[in-house]
Amino acid sequence: MFIENIHITGFKSILELSWQPNAHINLIIGKNGTGKTNFLDAIYYMCLTKSFLGSTDLQNIHYDYDFFRIEGKFKNEQSKTKIEASFSHSTKKIFKINKEEYAKLSEHIGKLPVVLIAPDDTDLIRGGSELRRRFFDGIICQSDAEYLQNTLLYNHFLKQRNHLLKQLSGQSNINFDLLDLYDDKLIAIGYKIAEKRKSFLSDFIPFLEKHHAEIATELDCIELGYETQNLDLDFMLKFKNARTKDLQFLRTTLGTHTDDYDIVLNEKSTKKYASQGQKKTIVIALKLAQYDFLEKTLNRKPILLLDDIFDKLDDIRIQKLIRIISTSEMGQVFLTDARKERSIAILQNIPYQLLDMDNYHNL
Numbered sequence: 001m002f003i004e005n006i007h008i009t010g011f012k013s014i015l016e017l018s019w020q021p022n023a024h025i026n027l028i029i030g031k032n033g034t035g036k037t038n039f040l041d042a043i044y045y046m047c048l049t050k051s052f053l054g055s056t057d058l059q060n061i062h063y064d065y066d067f068f069r070i071e072g073k074f075k076n077e078q079s080k081t082k083i084e085a086s087f088s089h090s091t092k093k094i095f096k097i098n099k100e101e102y103a104k105l106s107e108h109i110g111k112l113p114v115v116l117i118a119p120d121d122t123d124l125i126r127g128g129s130e131l132r133r134r135f136f137d138g139i140i141c142q143s144d145a146e147y148l149q150n151t152l153l154y155n156h157f158l159k160q161r162n163h164l165l166k167q168l169s170g171q172s173n174i175n176f177d178l179l180d181l182y183d184d185k186l187i188a189i190g191y192k193i194a195e196k197r198k199s200f201l202s203d204f205i206p207f208l209e210k211h212h213a214e215i216a217t218e219l220d221c222i223e224l225g226y227e228t229q230n231l232d233l234d235f236m237l238k239f240k241n242a243r244t245k246d247l248q249f250l251r252t253t254l255g256t257h258t259d260d261y262d263i264v265l266n267e268k269s270t271k272k273y274a275s276q277g278q279k280k281t282i283v284i285a286l287k288l289a290q291y292d293f294l295e296k297t298l299n300r301k302p303i304l305l306l307d308d309i310f311d312k313l314d315d316i317r318i319q320k321l322i323r324i325i326s327t328s329e330m331g332q333v334f335l336t337d338a339r340k341e342r343s344i345a346i347l348q349n350i351p352y353q354l355l356d357m358d359n360y361h362n363l
Contacts, residue, residue: 025326035357067087083112165252212285220266
């Protein structure tokens with residue numbers, strides 16, 4: 001699946017843009033602030049119904065507009081698909097596939113798989129557990145609709161339970177019936193989530209090991225583990241016994257929302273001991289493993305978005321990455337750079353389509 005045509009109106013800094021990228025390598029160049037990242041974000045939005053920059057739909061509207069609209073025509077060997085995404089100050093978010101509006105936005109997830117490599121991705125390693133959960137959940141949700149629904153349900157009941165804990169704070173006579181209901185829901189759904197996360201790793205790790213070996217400058221051994229209490233035989237008892245602590249902190253302190261993934265290099269924690277170069281290598285390997293996993297699971301190639309990565313990687317890693325993305329096995333790629341001459345030199349002898357954001361209004 002690749003984008004045959006894209007039209008953007010009023011999305012962030014982009015007033016109006018129409019473009020026909022090619023099916024393989026596409027280079028978006030322009031000075032900082034010209035909308036290169038916003039262009040990638042528009043593609044990401046069409047694929048996953050949200051911004052990868054964390055902005056709200058209201059924040060996505062250009063200040064001169066009262067709405068934004070993104071249209072994309074996607075093509076594969078068998079068919080063509082038209083995606084329309086829009087939002088305005090006066091209406092809800094609307095997502096359509098071939099002119100048919102989705103009843104639920106979650107129905108769209110997985111239809112157009114996408115992988116993003118961005119400058120701040122090393123936060124996956126040095127940041128908190130929430131970032132790692134979000135990353136791996138994002139992969140599984142694109143490939144498993146049941147898992148997506150379980151995470152939505154879990155987050156719903158977690159929010160309700162946390163709200164109840166705040167209501168019960170300071171009360172001497174507490175009715176635990178409603179709390180019992182939320183406990184049972186979170187324990188049951190959390191078990192399914194933890195089981196899926198654990199089984200997912202067995203399929204994901206071989207891809208990670210493969211790409212890490214391709215990109216690493218040294219013969220490092222990488223391992224990936226999943227840390228959870230949800231699969232412990234006595235987890236229900238632990239969860240119930242945590243009520244006193246939960247009431248004290250006014251939040252649910254146990255559950256899959258506290259799980260973590262442990263990335264280990266040469267038997268040492270990458271968060272504490274990995275060098276900057278090693279962290280960058282691991283992140284790229286994780287993202288390329290995500291690409292391979294989604295392609296295998298969904299039987300179609302994801303769209304790969306590379307945002308300003310040349311500023312963050314050394315020449316050796318850039319050469320290795322370009323070698324990988326330029327192969328015939330890779331699908332459609334969009335990469336951005338503020339330095340046109342550098343990108344042209346890196347992509348020499350590789351066919352690509354160019355979009356100059358400094359002059360996009362003239363296209």
